[in-house]
Amino acid sequence: MDSVTTMTSCPSVPSSIWARPQSRVALDSFFRGFGFTSEADLSALAAWALDGYAAHGAQPQSALGLARARVETWLAGVLGTEHVGTSLLSRGRAAFVLCDVASRGARVLMQPSAPEELCRVMRAAVPVPAPAQVTTVMPEQHLTLWPFGEMFRRWFRGAAPDVSISR
Amino acid sequence: MDSHSFSPESTGLRRAGVLGLAAASTVAGTREMQRLLSAQGTSAPEVLLLVFFALCFGWIALSFWTAVAGFLQSVFGERLPGPRYPTVDEEGVPLRTRTSVVMPIHNEDPAAVFANLQATYESVAATGYLDAFDFYVLSDSTRAEAWVAEELAWSDLCRRVGGQGRIFYRRRTDNTGKKAGNLGDFCERWGRRYDFTVVLDADSLMDGRTLVKMARLMELNPRTGIIQAPPLCVGRTTLYARLQQFAGRVYGPVVATGAAAWQLGESNYWGHNAIIRTEAFINHCGLPVLPGKQPFGGHILSHDFVEAALMRRAGYTVWLMPELGGSYEQPPPNLLAYAQRDRRWCQGNLQHLSLVLAGGLHPLSRAHFLMGVMSYVASPLWLLFLLAGLAAALHDRFFLDVHLLEQPGLAYDAPGALRLFAISMGMLFTPKVLGLTLALTRKGEAARMGGRLKLVLSVLAESVLASLLAPVMMLFQSHFVFGTLLGYRVNWSSQQREDADLPWSEGLRRHAVHMAVGAGLFGAALLVSPGLAAWLAPVVVGLLLAVPLTVLTARASLGTWAARKGLFLIPEETEPPGVLERAQGITEEFAVEPVPDAVERVLTDAKAHALHMALLESQPGLSLDTPPAALESARRKLLGGLAEPLSAQEKVAALLDAGTLAEAREQRLTRSVS
Numbered sequence: 001m002d003s004v005t006t007m008t009s010c011p012s013v014p015s016s017i018w019a020r021p022q023s024r025v026a027l028d029s030f031f032r033g034f035g036f037t038s039e040a041d042l043s044a045l046a047a048w049a050l051d052g053y054a055a056h057g058a059q060p061q062s063a064l065g066l067a068r069a070r071v072e073t074w075l076a077g078v079l080g081t082e083h084v085g086t087s088l089l090s091r092g093r094a095a096f097v098l099c100d101v102a103s104r105g106a107r108v109l110m111q112p113s114a115p116e117e118l119c120r121v122m123r124a125a126v127p128v129p130a131p132a133q134v135t136t137v138m139p140e141q142h143l144t145l146w147p148f149g150e151m152f153r154r155w156f157r158g159a160a161p162d163v164s165i166s167r
Numbered sequence: 168m169d170s171h172s173f174s175p176e177s178t179g180l181r182r183a184g185v186l187g188l189a190a191a192s193t194v195a196g197t198r199e200m201q202r203l204l205s206a207q208g209t210s211a212p213e214v215l216l217l218v219f220f221a222l223c224f225g226w227i228a229l230s231f232w233t234a235v236a237g238f239l240q241s242v243f244g245e246r247l248p249g250p251r252y253p254t255v256d257e258e259g260v261p262l263r264t265r266t267s268v269v270m271p272i273h274n275e276d277p278a279a280v281f282a283n284l285q286a287t288y289e290s291v292a293a294t295g296y297l298d299a300f301d302f303y304v305l306s307d308s309t310r311a312e313a314w315v316a317e318e319l320a321w322s323d324l325c326r327r328v329g330g331q332g333r334i335f336y337r338r339r340t341d342n343t344g345k346k347a348g349n350l351g352d353f354c355e356r357w358g359r360r361y362d363f364t365v366v367l368d369a370d371s372l373m374d375g376r377t378l379v380k381m382a383r384l385m386e387l388n389p390r391t392g393i394i395q396a397p398p399l400c401v402g403r404t405t406l407y408a409r410l411q412q413f414a415g416r417v418y419g420p421v422v423a424t425g426a427a428a429w430q431l432g433e434s435n436y437w438g439h440n441a442i443i444r445t446e447a448f449i450n451h452c453g454l455p456v457l458p459g460k461q462p463f464g465g466h467i468l469s470h471d472f473v474e475a476a477l478m479r480r481a482g483y484t485v486w487l488m489p490e491l492g493g494s495y496e497q498p499p500p501n502l503l504a505y506a507q508r509d510r511r512w513c514q515g516n517l518q519h520l521s522l523v524l525a526g527g528l529h530p531l532s533r534a535h536f537l538m539g540v541m542s543y544v545a546s547p548l549w550l551l552f553l554l555a556g557l558a559a560a561l562h563d564r565f566f567l568d569v570h571l572l573e574q575p576g577l578a579y580d581a582p583g584a585l586r587l588f589a590i591s592m593g594m595l596f597t598p599k600v601l602g603l604t605l606a607l608t609r610k611g612e613a614a615r616m617g618g619r620l621k622l623v624l625s626v627l628a629e630s631v632l633a634s635l636l637a638p639v640m641m642l643f644q645s646h647f648v649f650g651t652l653l654g655y656r657v658n659w660s661s662q663q664r665e666d667a668d669l670p671w672s673e674g675l676r677r678h679a680v681h682m683a684v685g686a687g688l689f690g691a692a693l694l695v696s697p698g699l700a701a702w703l704a705p706v707v708v709g710l711l712l713a714v715p716l717t718v719l720t721a722r723a724s725l726g727t728w729a730a731r732k733g734l735f736l737i738p739e740e741t742e743p744p745g746v747l748e749r750a751q752g753i754t755e756e757f758a759v760e761p762v763p764d765a766v767e768r769v770l771t772d773a774k775a776h777a778l779h780m781a782l783l784e785s786q787p788g789l790s791l792d793t794p795p796a797a798l799e800s801a802r803r804k805l806l807g808g809l810a811e812p813l814s815a816q817e818k819v820a821a822l823l824d825a826g827t828l829a830e831a832r833e834q835r836l837t838r839s840v841s
Binding site: 029032033034035087091093094096123125126127128129130131133134136137138139140141142143144145147148 | 301303322325326329331332335336337351354355356357358359360449450451452453454455456457458477521522524525526527773774776777778780781782784785786832833836837
């Protein structure tokens with residue numbers, strides 16, 4: 001029911017942050033994707049995501065948008081501008097999970113700056129499957145399989161060309 | 168462009184030496200055979216026999232003179248004329264070019280693949296030239312389990328060596344053109360970023376120093392299109408594989424050096440462990456699709472020979488350089504795996520027949536096509552030679568007047584026949600003798616192969632076993648050749664790369680026909696005379712013993728036992744090069760966790776999920792290749808709570824769809840929380 005609100009239980013965030021159950025479910029799901037599992041961490045992260053934006057956090061989509069933005073800002077700070085773009089969140093999340101950063105607790109996301117050692121480890125774990133493409137075309141080579149036959153064909157204009165097929 | 172403009176001055180002499188002597192030997196041998204056969208006139212089977220003899224003898228003669236050339240080249244120790252080699256000063260200069268090292272894979276064991284790649288990567292890093300290289304794993308894997316295992320292994324590798332941004336992973340959803348298509352796709356996306364591309368196979372391993380040397384040679388020789396570093400077979404423990412490793416180590420270099428010595432800048436490309444000039448490859452080596460149906464039409468299956476021919480046609484040279492060293496691969500673990508690989512290669516090589524007369528190719532490129540064909544057709548020719556000989560003997564036995572044989576001048580010249588047989592055998596075994604001679608005379612090499620006595624014993628034992636296994640391979644290859652010509656479909660599945668024992672039932676199933684042929688040959692020979700049966704004994708014994716030979720040589724325990732006794736040892740086993748040792752160490756140290764169910768793994772393992780989703784997002788549009796019906800049924804099963812397992816196609820469809828994976832994982836997590 002929309003009118004029911006839940007108070008976060010984490011002592012490290014202001015107790016005035018409220019999240020609707022649907023928003024909380026969406027936020028929990030989002031942060032579980034980063035490897036957080038404990039209720040305390042999830043509550044704290046929900047509050048952190050909505051801090052200062054309580055009015056917008058009323059709807060699950062808005063809450064999720066805020067959480068994404070917060071995490072992306074954090075990831076950009078940790079990974080550097082190199083990875084900023086559409087894939088920052090997915091690549092950053094992969095690095096976060098691969099390095100098991102969630103085991104450090106929710107506090108790691110809330111600190112103003114991440115430890116240098118964590119930044120280094122996470123940067124090394126960002127999956128970069130391929131560099132930017134420099135697209136080109138590999139032209140199919142033309143092979144006349146039997147040049148003498150081809151010569152006769154041209155003379156008599158008969159039969160199918162004895163050459164490789166174009167793609 | 169003049170396609171002959173890069174050949175050194177001695178080319179003509181070298182080629183005349185090998186090819187001329189091979190031709191002269193063939194003519195002389197065939198004339199002698201004709202003299203022997205025509206003692207009582209010439210029957211139709213005897214004419215056929217003579218034709219088959221000429222072809223088989225010509226093939227042996229070419230191998231013989233190539234080995235002699237290789238022996239001389241090795242003894243005089245000179246570098247091949249033609250390419251410019253770096254001076255001592257130039258060897259210390261930083262590389263000015265960028266090289267990609269690409270490894271196309273297809274449903275392989277990720278543990279071995281990534282261990283070899285890591286060892287190669289670290290070896291390049293140790294040279295100090297890592298900045299000049301990037302590495303790509305180009306996956307064509309179709310099995311969902313292989314795909315997810317590769318992603319995890321790649322991620323682990325990047326983190327272990329700090330290879331992020333230097334070791335890349337790309338999976339194709341569409342396997343058009345098989346390996347050649349995979350490589351072509353790489354060239355079209357990333358090829359322009361690199362001056363050179365080193366092509367590896369899934370089981371390739373290369374020393375970093377060799378890769379740097381190859382890149383430097385390419386820099387110094389701007390008209391060189393391809394340099395092939397012949398790979399040495401290493402790393403297996405079954406007896407069969409150790410026989411191949413030993414043969415490749417002792418006899419291989421003589422033959423490879425001989426081929427390089429007369430083929431020079433018109434050598435061949437073997438598809439892997441080679442460096443190619445990327446721009447020239449992109450511009451001139453796009454493979455055509457051949458007109459007509461399989462086996463001769465359609466996509467080119469064995470792409471390497473054709474790419475070498477096209478590179479040469481474009482005016483770039485192709486070099487085989489055995490002296491480079493540091494180039495390794497693994498042999499198939501047993502005879503059946505070897506035959507399975509041969510079945511693929513056979514169709515690919517026979518397809519080259521349609522290219523022999525193609526316009527604009529260098530004559531040696533045509534010769535390479537023919538030699539590739541002959542390496543398979545030689546088996547049915549040998550079989551036909553045996554059958555024609557048997558038919559001729561039966562003809563003489565039943566249709567010839569026996570009194571004729573008693574007349575002086577009309578009797579068979581038995582000593583002459585024996586002499587020709589001895590010469591043929593001598594030519595066949597000469598490459599082995601020359602290889603053994605080199606190994607015995609090279610300082611320290613014999614010691615690293617178990618000592619001189621053990622080395623000689625190993626050569627003798629290998630020769631006996633190879634002779635016994637040869638008739639089985641003759642029948643396998645004959646079957647593949649006739650089957651291919653009659654429209655046999657080739658299944659391009661990945662070859663077995665494990666050292667697992669073969670069950671006796673499998674051996675019996677595969678060799679029942681071979682044993683029957685052996686018994687039939689023996690029976691027919693007995694009908695003529697016990698003497699003929701004795702002549703055929705080596706072939707017959709090999710066929711009758713096919714099952715135990717295949718099963719026992721597939722055993723790793725026997726291979727290890729032989730190694731303990733100092734037999735079939737190669738220096739790479741007694742004193743393994745660093746890169747080999749490292750690859751072995753990585754395989755043992757960093758075991759790759761098996762992925763029994765790819766979808767289950769991605770849904771339940773947070774790391775696998777996050778990684779897979781990140782990789783999916785980096786290749787947008789992949790899900791467009793998914794059959795809608797497969798995705799629909801996968802979603803029904805995953806999200807609808809059905810206990811039914813996903814089919815292989817449904818797994819791939821689900822793994823390609825980020826939305827489905829996210830929903831399904833969320834459902835699982837919610838279920839586990841509640």
